[in-house]
Amino acid sequence: MVTQKPAIPKGTRDFGPAIMVRRNYILETIKKTYQQFGYLPLETPALENISVLTGNYGDEGDQLLFKILNSGDFLSKVDKADIDQGYKKLLPKISNKGLKYDLTVPFARFVAMNRHEINFPFKRYQIQPVWRADNPQMGRYREFYQCDADVIGSESLICEAEIISLINQILNQLGIHDFILKMNHRSILAGISEEIGAPDKVAVLCVAIDKLEKIGQEKVSRELEAKGFTPNSITRLFEILEVSGTNQEILSKLSQLLKKSTPGTEGLKAIQQIFAYADNLVIGDHRVQFDPSLARGLSYYTGAIFEVQVNNQEIGSIGGGGRYDDLTSIFGLPGVSGVGFSFGVDRVYDVMEKLQLFPEFQNTQSQVLVTIFDDTTVIHALQIVRELRKQGLTVEIFPDTVKLKKQLNHAHKKSIPFVIILGPDEIANNQLTLKNMATGHQTSQDLNTTVNLINSTQSK
Amino acid sequence: MVTQKPAIPKGTRDFGPAIMVRRNYILETIKKTYQQFGYLPLETPALENISVLTGNYGDEGDQLLFKILNSGDFLSKVDKADIDQGYKKLLPKISNKGLKYDLTVPFARFVAMNRHEINFPFKRYQIQPVWRADNPQMGRYREFYQCDADVIGSESLICEAEIISLINQILNQLGIHDFILKMNHRSILAGISEEIGAPDKVAVLCVAIDKLEKIGQEKVSRELEAKGFTPNSITRLFEILEVSGTNQEILSKLSQLLKKSTPGTEGLKAIQQIFAYADNLVIGDHRVQFDPSLARGLSYYTGAIFEVQVNNQEIGSIGGGGRYDDLTSIFGLPGVSGVGFSFGVDRVYDVMEKLQLFPEFQNTQSQVLVTIFDDTTVIHALQIVRELRKQGLTVEIFPDTVKLKKQLNHAHKKSIPFVIILGPDEIANNQLTLKNMATGHQTSQDLNTTVNLINSTQSK
Numbered sequence: 059m060v061t062q063k064p065a066i067p068k069g070t071r072d073f074g075p076a077i078m079v080r081r082n083y084i085l086e087t088i089k090k091t092y093q094q095f096g097y098l099p100l101e102t103p104a105l106e107n108i109s110v111l112t113g114n115y116g117d118e119g120d121q122l123l124f125k126i127l128n129s130g131d132f133l134s135k136v137d138k139a140d141i142d143q144g145y146k147k148l149l150p151k152i153s154n155k156g157l158k159y160d161l162t163v164p165f166a167r168f169v170a171m172n173r174h175e176i177n178f179p180f181k182r183y184q185i186q187p188v189w190r191a192d193n194p195q196m197g198r199y200r201e202f203y204q205c206d207a208d209v210i211g212s213e214s215l216i217c218e219a220e221i222i223s224l225i226n227q228i229l230n231q232l233g234i235h236d237f238i239l240k241m242n243h244r245s246i247l248a249g250i251s252e253e254i255g256a257p258d259k260v261a262v263l264c265v266a267i268d269k270l271e272k273i274g275q276e277k278v279s280r281e282l283e284a285k286g287f288t289p290n291s292i293t294r295l296f297e298i299l300e301v302s303g304t305n306q307e308i309l310s311k312l313s314q315l316l317k318k319s320t321p322g323t324e325g326l327k328a329i330q331q332i333f334a335y336a337d338n339l340v341i342g343d344h345r346v347q348f349d350p351s352l353a354r355g356l357s358y359y360t361g362a363i364f365e366v367q368v369n370n371q372e373i374g375s376i377g378g379g380g381r382y383d384d385l386t387s388i389f390g391l392p393g394v395s396g397v398g399f400s401f402g403v404d405r406v407y408d409v410m411e412k413l414q415l416f417p418e419f420q421n422t423q424s425q426v427l428v429t430i431f432d433d434t435t436v437i438h439a440l441q442i443v444r445e446l447r448k449q450g451l452t453v454e455i456f457p458d459t460v461k462l463k464k465q466l467n468h469a470h471k472k473s474i475p476f477v478i479i480l481g482p483d484e485i486a487n488n489q490l491t492l493k494n495m496a497t498g499h500q501t502s503q504d505l506n507t508t509v510n511l512i513n514s515t516q517s518k
Numbered sequence: 519m520v521t522q523k524p525a526i527p528k529g530t531r532d533f534g535p536a537i538m539v540r541r542n543y544i545l546e547t548i549k550k551t552y553q554q555f556g557y558l559p560l561e562t563p564a565l566e567n568i569s570v571l572t573g574n575y576g577d578e579g580d581q582l583l584f585k586i587l588n589s590g591d592f593l594s595k596v597d598k599a600d601i602d603q604g605y606k607k608l609l610p611k612i613s614n615k616g617l618k619y620d621l622t623v624p625f626a627r628f629v630a631m632n633r634h635e636i637n638f639p640f641k642r643y644q645i646q647p648v649w650r651a652d653n654p655q656m657g658r659y660r661e662f663y664q665c666d667a668d669v670i671g672s673e674s675l676i677c678e679a680e681i682i683s684l685i686n687q688i689l690n691q692l693g694i695h696d697f698i699l700k701m702n703h704r705s706i707l708a709g710i711s712e713e714i715g716a717p718d719k720v721a722v723l724c725v726a727i728d729k730l731e732k733i734g735q736e737k738v739s740r741e742l743e744a745k746g747f748t749p750n751s752i753t754r755l756f757e758i759l760e761v762s763g764t765n766q767e768i769l770s771k772l773s774q775l776l777k778k779s780t781p782g783t784e785g786l787k788a789i790q791q792i793f794a795y796a797d798n799l800v801i802g803d804h805r806v807q808f809d810p811s812l813a814r815g816l817s818y819y820t821g822a823i824f825e826v827q828v829n830n831q832e833i834g835s836i837g838g839g840g841r842y843d844d845l846t847s848i849f850g851l852p853g854v855s856g857v858g859f860s861f862g863v864d865r866v867y868d869v870m871e872k873l874q875l876f877p878e879f880q881n882t883q884s885q886v887l888v889t890i891f892d893d894t895t896v897i898h899a900l901q902i903v904r905e906l907r908k909q910g911l912t913v914e915i916f917p918d919t920v921k922l923k924k925q926l927n928h929a930h931k932k933s934i935p936f937v938i939i940l941g942p943d944e945i946a947n948n949q950l951t952l953k954n955m956a957t958g959h960q961t962s963q964d965l966n967t968t969v970n971l972i973n974s975t976q977s978k
Contacts (some may be wrong), residue, residue, distance in 0.1 A: 064566060064570065064630045064631045064849035064851060065570075065631070066565075066567070066627075066631075067563065067565045067566065067615050070563035070565050071563065072560070072562050072563070072628050072631075073559075073560065074628075074632065075560060075642065078559035078560060082559065093912060094907060094910075094911075095907075095913075095915030096884040096912065096913065098535035098883070098935075099533075099535055099538035099539065099542065100535060101532070101533040101538060102532050103530035103532070103661050104564060104647065104649070104661060105530050105584075105649070105660070105661060106526065106527065107525060107526070107527055110526075121590075124589075125586070125587040126584050126585070126586060126587070127584075127585040127586070127609075127613055129651040130581075131586075131604075131605045133604065133608065134605075141598075141601055144591075144593065145593040145594075152587075153587055157564075157586075167524045170524045170535075171524045171525070171526075171532075172534065175534075177928060177931045177932055179917060179918070179928075182535065187564065189564070191589040201563050201564060201565060209917070212917045213918075214917035214918050216896070216900070216915060216917040217917050219761060219900070220915070220917075223904075260928075279587075317796065334897070335900055336901040338897050338904065339900040339904050341904055341907065341908055348812065352872050368966065390523060390524065394663075423556075423558070424556040428656075436676070436795070437794070437795075437798050438800040438887065440795055440798040443799060444683075444801055447554060447555075447687075451554075453554070453555075453556065454555065454556030454641065455676060456639075457672045457674035457676040457677050457680075458672050458673075458674050468637060469638045472637055484552075491833050509736050
């Protein structure tokens, strides 16, 4: 047997118990709110056919797909000549499956496959890991969870307002109050493209201004110049993007600036309508900010786009989404519009840890540890464990007959609030000795009284 | 844009809402019981280094690993000569990661990596998918969930009794009463090997008799003969395995038969002790059956082994496990014994569906659908949705202004028990019309009364 130094692949993580409890708190909060809004659960496999995955995330996204080697002799259909052509040509001959890159494309694939059984509009949520062969760095992993909510089969802007309401409610429940939900519309970006004299370059424009926060105006300008934008059009672009004020002020200024553009005018009208709906739907304040410079990288968005940022946290966005009018058509189902949002649970976690927003978690750990005095008392200890569990308590038993001190120390390290000590005297008198680990206080009483004591004296 | 017929890889599945609700019911039941026994949650990545995965599952298992192609130019370190040597030689040069095959080996890897932070004995549960490039067939998938509970760092047989108790409690809660928990001990199999004159062939013996139920005695005999067992030893083997009666009868007969074998005697003593513990720990009856022919395929088991079967269901086992004394030593942590159990949730699901053990699920779907009368009433409808959600109801709004009949039909298809109709009259009178979808009955009242009606009249 060869001993090896154990390691996990870079960009992946183990989640030990302390982290799991906190992650589950976030996931449960998100899940409950998704359910309260009528989204239904869906899960799709980690594995997808390469043909489903490629072509939806842009060239850069395709590069980041994890590919699975075909099983068995993957070289059986490969010629020498294939290998001479390099790895890109070889790839489709040795791999036909990959790991999913997001939850939206598999969702579109599911909808297209099950179109006859689905009642539209179809609202689903999906909480699963996705994989990207990205360069791991602070807050960016190769395997991470997404939490998506989408509705497909309705063009109504009420769906967008629902998403605003959803985001607001979830973040409020998690205690994250100092956030901004940025919104824009791809038609407004198309309008800006028209207005600056580059109507056919909206895709390039989106990719460039998506980097604005990261690399700054100067570098974006240079990138746009390299892509054929004139200096005049770039100047005009930043004049438009610099428009400031309240949402209503920005909307009315842009309405003037883009009044000659049909898509621009339509996009602004849509944003106005979404805000009006949200004003009547969101519980409490909503922190939506119209931001004409928001672009989002993904190529499949066609309408409203969203992004959530937490103020004063250098962590990028904690979620994003948008409307896609044509995602299912690549799977043979045209004319079905959808809109959705995705939380990045890892970044939500990091923000909550930094801002100390996690409540104290106690109940997930055992309420009481039953210790074993010596070999003669084991059977009695097991019977006590059985009775305590019958009454619904979360109980563990220390399995080895080691010194009591070591057993108490184990309870202490695991933050178990109570320990039951059960020696020959206690057994003879039909009593249990209960030690409160926080106070050190010990009392002896019968089993039912012990259960009551544990249930009533939950350490805070 | 090229239209493609959407499909998922063979052996994988989508879980739509109706299935998800049932799966979650099973997973939540298992999870809660694991927690009540003091197991703590753990998750490990889907991706593991190939070096961690290989060598633990036998040759056959290694063949079934899904391997991930290295990112970027995976041919950069490959010579022409490597390719001539065939795919097995090429494999390690183009792939250094794979998908996990079970949850036990990654758990052992985690324990070895975190040995200094872990409080032993360490009890963890883990509910995650695993992947096997197996030939898909009825009840066997390439991507499926395992639900594991393990304790590591104690040799106490109380741990085995806890697992018996755990299995019993979970299956009782799920309503699966007609099951058998088969148990054996690898030392008893070693004893049988000794007794039949093949002490060095216990591993071969395990692999062969593991197939007994599937392929029958004759084929197993032929396999053993081919592996060098004498006809005498095979005859003797089946004499021993045919011993029948109650657990105590089989134990005492085998004690006679294996009395000359040290491991055999020790294994029988261990089983006896585990049963004595379980008698005092399990709530209600326990359905443990000592079965000397139970072998389990996996090579890392060294002590007690478990397998759960449901009677009269031709579905194989719904779970299994055992003790492993040396699993962490390949990761540099010797001398740490562990024991665990794993439920196969897909098979549990199939059994429950066949036996109609699922309760009716209602609460996961919306309690009420708010309809939209026309464009002039949208804002009012949104306000009603907001108020209902504030009061904790699960509410969805039909987003489009289509005919009321179509909206009612949507509620009917989704089994939403109530619909709110909100026309100009209702708005003028500050009333809501509530339609009970089961009875067709309609009433009009104010919002608070409506909430009370919905909460009190949950259709059964």
